[in-house]
Amino acid sequence: MSKKRLYELAKELGVSSKELINKAKEANININNHMSNIESHEEKAIRDLFTNNEKRAENKTENKEKVNIDYRRRNNQNSTESLKPKESVRDAIKDVINEDFESEFRSKKLTKKNKKIVSNKKNEDNAKKTYNKNDKKKGKQINVQVNKDENIQANVPKKPIKIGSTITVKDFSEKTGKTVAEIIKKLLLLGVVATINQELDFDTAALIADEFGIKIERAIDKDDEELLLNDVEDKEEDLKPRPPVVTIMGHVDHGKTSLLDAIRQTNVIATEAGGITQHIGAYMVNVEGRKIAFLDTPGHEAFTAMRARGAKVTDIAVLVVAADDGVMPQTIEAINHAKAANVTIIVAINKIDKAGANPDRVKQELTEHGLLPEDWGGDTICVPVSAKKKIGIENLLEMILLVAEMQELKANPNRKAKGTVIEAKLDKNRGPVATVLIQNGTLNAGDFFVVGNTHGKVRTMTDEKGKNLKKAGPSTPVEITGLAEVPDAGDILIVVDDEKVAKQISDKRKEKYRQEHLQSGQKISLDDLFSQIQSGKVKELNLIVKADVQGSVEAVKQSLEKLSNDEVKIKAIHGGVGAITETDVTFASASNAIIIGFNVRPQASAMTLAEKEKVDIRLYRVIYDAIEDIQSAMKGMLEPEYKEVVLGHAEVRAIFKASSIGTIAGSYVTDGKVNRNNDVRVIRDGVVIYEGKISSLKRFKDDVKEVNTGFECGISLEKFNDIKEGDIIECFTMEAIPRK
Numbered sequence: 001m002s003k004k005r006l007y008e009l010a011k012e013l014g015v016s017s018k019e020l021i022n023k024a025k026e027a028n029i030n031i032n033n034h035m036s037n038i039e040s041h042e043e044k045a046i047r048d049l050f051t052n053n054e055k056r057a058e059n060k061t062e063n064k065e066k067v068n069i070d071y072r073r074r075n076n077q078n079s080t081e082s083l084k085p086k087e088s089v090r091d092a093i094k095d096v097i098n099e100d101f102e103s104e105f106r107s108k109k110l111t112k113k114n115k116k117i118v119s120n121k122k123n124e125d126n127a128k129k130t131y132n133k134n135d136k137k138k139g140k141q142i143n144v145q146v147n148k149d150e151n152i153q154a155n156v157p158k159k160p161i162k163i164g165s166t167i168t169v170k171d172f173s174e175k176t177g178k179t180v181a182e183i184i185k186k187l188l189l190l191g192v193v194a195t196i197n198q199e200l201d202f203d204t205a206a207l208i209a210d211e212f213g214i215k216i217e218r219a220i221d222k223d224d225e226e227l228l229l230n231d232v233e234d235k236e237e238d239l240k241p242r243p244p245v246v247t248i249m250g251h252v253d254h255g256k257t258s259l260l261d262a263i264r265q266t267n268v269i270a271t272e273a274g275g276i277t278q279h280i281g282a283y284m285v286n287v288e289g290r291k292i293a294f295l296d297t298p299g300h301e302a303f304t305a306m307r308a309r310g311a312k313v314t315d316i317a318v319l320v321v322a323a324d325d326g327v328m329p330q331t332i333e334a335i336n337h338a339k340a341a342n343v344t345i346i347v348a349i350n351k352i353d354k355a356g357a358n359p360d361r362v363k364q365e366l367t368e369h370g371l372l373p374e375d376w377g378g379d380t381i382c383v384p385v386s387a388k389k390k391i392g393i394e395n396l397l398e399m400i401l402l403v404a405e406m407q408e409l410k411a412n413p414n415r416k417a418k419g420t421v422i423e424a425k426l427d428k429n430r431g432p433v434a435t436v437l438i439q440n441g442t443l444n445a446g447d448f449f450v451v452g453n454t455h456g457k458v459r460t461m462t463d464e465k466g467k468n469l470k471k472a473g474p475s476t477p478v479e480i481t482g483l484a485e486v487p488d489a490g491d492i493l494i495v496v497d498d499e500k501v502a503k504q505i506s507d508k509r510k511e512k513y514r515q516e517h518l519q520s521g522q523k524i525s526l527d528d529l530f531s532q533i534q535s536g537k538v539k540e541l542n543l544i545v546k547a548d549v550q551g552s553v554e555a556v557k558q559s560l561e562k563l564s565n566d567e568v569k570i571k572a573i574h575g576g577v578g579a580i581t582e583t584d585v586t587f588a589s590a591s592n593a594i595i596i597g598f599n600v601r602p603q604a605s606a607m608t609l610a611e612k613e614k615v616d617i618r619l620y621r622v623i624y625d626a627i628e629d630i631q632s633a634m635k636g637m638l639e640p641e642y643k644e645v646v647l648g649h650a651e652v653r654a655i656f657k658a659s660s661i662g663t664i665a666g667s668y669v670t671d672g673k674v675n676r677n678n679d680v681r682v683i684r685d686g687v688v689i690y691e692g693k694i695s696s697l698k699r700f701k702d703d704v705k706e707v708n709t710g711f712e713c714g715i716s717l718e719k720f721n722d723i724k725e726g727d728i729i730e731c732f733t734m735e736a737i738p739r740k
């Protein structure tokens with residue numbers, strides 16, 4: 001049930017919302033608008049205020065009557081009937097506004113906005129006259145409009161009218177059949193000075209409609225996810241105690257897994273012996289009728305990752321510290337994560353069965369990290385346990401329940417479910433499967449829901465023992481099927497009314513995600529750098545520099561970074577020696593960077609990945625060329641008229657020396673072809689050591705024009721004899737590309 005809205009109370013008391021807000025403020029009750037919810041004690045206080053002021057109110061009515069009488073006298077009128085409806089807003093105000101408001105209006109001396117309304121109205125009237133006189137055609141149109149208005153007015157809609165999140169006064173008038181003047185009049189009474197084209201929010205429109213006795217409904221606004229989800233806050237009296245949700249954390253090998261197993265086994269033996277436990281990422285244990293939910297994802301990653309996504313799932317963190325090892329780096333990390341997440345820590349001092357166990361040393365070390373054990377006067381509960389020998393497990397569970405009791409964990413089981421995905425996967429047979437921790441409400445088989453960017457209907461719902469459930473209340477971890485797609489861990493699941501709503505929201509979210517992804521996924525390239533700078537999309541140009549020697553890496557990095565200007569900052573985010581690898585491309589893709597290769601080549605796999613990821617790789621042999629290219633790109637003057645097309649590769653397998661032609665590389669064409677007239681480069685360990693022309697290309701003793709894949713040949717290079725076995729000869733050509 002929802003709390004009473006201020007405007008509803010105002011209506012009951014027969015006063016305007018504004019009046020009520022002012023009164024409430026006088027009595028220090030903080031209410032901002034007419035849609036505000038009021039607590040019952042506030043309602044009472046407000047009612048009291050008005051009862052005390054009843055007398056004043058009566059006087060006011062008398063005064064109002066007097067004003068009306070005076071007004072009639074001024075107009076030489078003596079009966080109410082003779083008061084004709086007034087055309088101008090100003091006159092209309094006189095009719096309906098009480099003394100207070102009238103004087104307030106007067107004191108404002110027609111503010112700009114008020115003037116506008118009045119002059120609008122005047123213009124409208126004048127316009128009508130002019131049109132009727134001078135322009136028959138247009139005049140007709142106006143008359144038609146006027147008649148239509150009258151018709152609508154006569155037919156006040158009986159069915160609720162659908163309105164989106166906002167509506168203009170004009171549209172509201174058309175929909176409700178009330179004249180613009182009538183609507184503006186009502187708005188003025190609420191203290192809202194509006195013009196014909198003013199947008200009213202739904203709440204205001206609802207209020208005005210209510211004043212006219214017209215029912216309105218919120219039209220499902222595609223953007224209004226909040227409304228569709230209808231995730232209302234629970235009333236205190238609807239909240240019931242719920243089991244705590246616990247995460248186990250600690251340093252590697254201190255016994256997290258063993259402890260989780262020990263807890264589970266203790267529980268299985270105690271309750272359903274022989275039950276086959278499945279891994280669903282979370283499970284519920286029963287301690288003498290009281291329940292605890294454990295997240296079966298050891299380590300703080302689980303809740304830190306979820307916290308990063310805005311989901312808080314853990315109530316209590318059990319910090320496992322091995323008694324023979326003490327506080328270690330990951331213990332400290334876990335403490336910090338738990339503290340940051342505002343989660344209570346219970347320390348399980350594990351491995352107490354071991355010879356070197358020293359629980360006191362652990363406690364001492366804990367104090368150094370802000371955890372003072374209870375028995376030392378602090379408030380951190382420390383439980384000595386042995387996961388291996390199953391010592392102290394029940395005590396630990398008791399302590400968890402005690403802390404939970406102190407935390408007064410509550411939820412409302414009687415509402416639509418809301419939960420968080422703990423784990424999700426694609427199952428070959430069952431399709432997308434997710435383990436969801438229900439955090440509020442009750443999830444029922446058959447419920448429709450939205451989760452992250454996807455949606456679904458609960459087809460099956462099971463616990464960690466594979467038992468089918470029809471219902472799952474707060475703090476229950478369940479595995480569900482029936483999802484359209486696999487959600488992400490940390491996604492929030494919310495039950496909605498029907499499939500249509502579920503789909504509507506998930507479609508909307510998908511579209512939003514796609515848009516965001518598109519924007520962030522738009523890879524930078526030198527070709528469109530200028531336009532991206534211009535549109536403000538690029539403020540930084542990230543570069544990854546790969547070169548043949550370390551000296552070049554530094555020189556290229558520094559020269560390029562110096563090109564930074566006010567519009568764009570050039571940042572060499574990574575530099576290294578050697579061929580451009582897949583890792584470089586992945587890094588560039590993730591950081592939206594361009595790769596600059598200086599006397600190096602990309603590995604074939606890196607090239608393929610770069611094409612797929614749309615990472616721009618630029619290869620240079622002279623620093624000056626790289627500088628010039630980037631400078632031109634920044635000015636939008638890069639002229640990428642040619643692009644390099646690799647024709648093929650040959651591997652050098654033997655070297656022959658011939659006094660007449662120099663060194664001959666006995667090679668094997670591994671891919672594509674080698675053409676005598678095209679350019680070639682020699683690559684040794686990913687580094688370009690020569691770029692030039694072929695001086696002779698032979699098959700056996702014959703000169704040939706080209707050699708295809710799978711054939712052997714002899715290659716000699718112009719002015720280059722330093723070729724070695726294992727070198728790669730890359731044959732390429734420069735192709736003109738049409739300008740965009």
Ligand SMILES: Nc1nc2c(ncn2[C@@H]2O[C@H](COP(=O)(O)OP(=O)(O)OP(=O)(O)O)[C@@H](O)[C@H]2O)c(=O)[nH]1
Binds near residue numbers: 250353354
């Ligand atoms: N003696 C003794 N050994 C234990 C106890 N608890 C765990 N161990 C041993 O300690 C080792 C590490 O235990 P795990 O439960 O795998 O520790 P963990 O913290 O889950 O380790 P990671 O998952 O690798 O971080 C295993 O060899 C366990 O058998 C205990 O109470 N006593």
